[in-house]
Amino acid sequence: MANTSRGGLGVLSAPPAGTPVPENEIDPLYKRLRRQAFLGIFFGYAGFYLIRNNVSIVSAVLKEYDVLDALGLGIVANAVLFSYGLSKFFMAMLSDRANARYFMPLGLALSAIVNLLIAFVPVLSASVGLFAAMMFLNGWFQGMGWPPSGRVLVHWFSTNERGWMTSIWNCAHNVGGAGVGILAAWALTQFGSSEADWAPAFWAPAIVALFVALFAFLTIRDRPEAVGLPTIEEYRNDPAKVEQSADEEGMPWKETLFKHVLTNRVIVLLALTNVFVYTLRYGVLNWIPVYLTEEIHAADITDGIIGFAIYELAGIVGTLLCGWMSDKVFKGWRSGAGLVFLAGVGVAIGFYWLLPATAPLWLFYVLIAIIGGLIYGPVMLIGLQAIDLSPVNVAGTAAGFTGLFGYLLGASLASTGVGLLVKFYGWNVTFACLMGIVVLALIFMWIVGRDERKMMDAREAKLLAEQDNR
Incomplete structure (x- = not known):
């Protein structure tokens, strides 16, 4: 298998292979770490949905109190959608060479910070342009959620089990989507200074997301080889559908991409x-x-x-x-x-x-x-x-x-x-x-x-x- 530790991303780079684990320790360690990594990406990805596009939750308030009109709401919502679509591809190119343990929590924390700024810095929501710019930035950081999750899934779960595990992981967006509705409703009730105060729907989920980012950092491990374990294909005797050939291992990233x-x-x-x-x-x-x-x-x-x-x-x-x-x-x-x-x-x-x-x-x-x-x-x-x-x-x-x-x-x-x-x-x-x-x-x-x-x-x-x- 190709050495996936290359990348030139500094501290974010994927770690090199670790010292091989003794044979008798491989099975229990493998089971524990991949279960742990899965929990990290499941709750980590759910955390992204807590702060993805909270404008939609308070759209009625924003419209009623003239923060954004119907056109403004559409512009802000599309800014997130557009930037997320771009980021999901471009950030994935970094993620494939990065340490998933750092990359995913970093994206979630940055997205949370953007939501906190929107909530606590009034000037950032004072115009459609500024609000859309902040949500575009938020969408870009949101693109750091799926790629490292996919990296963990492909490295810790082999082909004949990956469908079931990916389907379970994919439900994280439903968990996060439901969670943000409940959390935002509670925050608006408990902390809203008036009916026009929409900020708690942004800052309360953002604070929770920061704790989720910490959980993801503590639980995710980039790939088995980084902790001295054999590849998932070797561990489960289940070859990948597509493998990088030996002569491609030193291929420049751009050539590999194309x-x-x-x-x-x-x-x-x-x-x-x-x-x-x-x-x-x-x-x-x-x-x-x-x-x-x-x-x-x-x-x-x-x-x-x-x-x-x-x-x-x-x-x-x-x-x-x-x-x-x-x-x-x-x-x-x-x-x-x-x-x-x-x-x-x-x-x-x-x-x-x-x-x-x-x-x-x-x-x-x-x-x-x-x-x-x-x-x-x-x-x-x-x-x-x-x-x-x-x-x-x-x-x-x-x-x-x-x-x-x-x-x-x-x-x-x-x-x-x-x-x-x-x-x-x-x-x-x-x-x-x-x-x-x-x-x-x-x-x-x-x-x-x-x-x-x-x-x-x-x-x-x-x-x-x-x-x-x-």
Whole structure:
């Protein structure tokens, strides 16, 4: 395996291999440290969601008391989305050469500091431009959460168990998303000086995030070799789908980036697939309240908000099921699970579209739950496939590259694109387009699946050859 300690990042650089641990100590130490590292990235990543975009939580207050108007709220929200999409890729390039134990807590702490500044320095929220600039900075530091998590997952969990573990880890964003709502509501009630005081929704979660950052620093370990343990592939006798060849170990970082990410057929295809998956994810989610209240004539806006919550909660179940299926049913062939889930999304969206407006509201809720549960599987899988189908030294960058396409193109199509379709052509054309996007996603996932299967066959042949040589 390539030496992943290079990087030239000073104190942030990935550590070199440590002194080998005695044979009799490997198993208990391995089990303890990887369980510990997983807890670190789970709660660490949940901590990022405590302070990602708290503007949305207090948007009504900001609008009512003229801190931001509707346009200003949109600009500030998009600043976070845009910067996060960029950072998820560019910071991943650093993360692949950095010590995850330092990189993730540092990003979380910096994001927390930005939120504290917004809360306690009034001038920073005095204009749309300054507020958006601060949230852009916040989004950039937020991009330091996913890449080191992916680095820990790929180094501490091998291919045939990584689907299940990644699906559990992916639920951290649901934990953080729920936690920020509860924490912000409590802080506003306990510390808000008036109904116009929105600052506690920023500083209280930020303080908690700082403690989470400390926990992550204490628990995360960069990779097994750094503490004298064998690689995860050796420990579990489970070769990676893609390994860096010996002649590539000294390859300059830029050449490695171009070869294994920017010009890698399967990674580029995954990135394009992610555009369609994110379009479906947000194309349904963002418009649930509008569709239910305007087209289905739900009683009031709260019925639409309930649908929004159902969609997100169902995503937890779907993510876990998809990760389990990719490991146990499809034996590590992630595309197989992705194809099943995407096909289910298409069927569910079809029923959601064609269900008569006079049908009971609970039927719409059931379909919303099915769509949410199914779409979050491929959302998780594409990041997992990116780290599965690239060498470990660029795994985070590959995942960040797919995320860049998902956030900058997919999310934009889902908000602006769907909005334009609804406004000028109506819901029937909009849903027909979403069904077309499902077909495109299936085609691209199928193409990726063929390449993935070839890699898996090569991996199995190598494993059999090694067993025959023993």
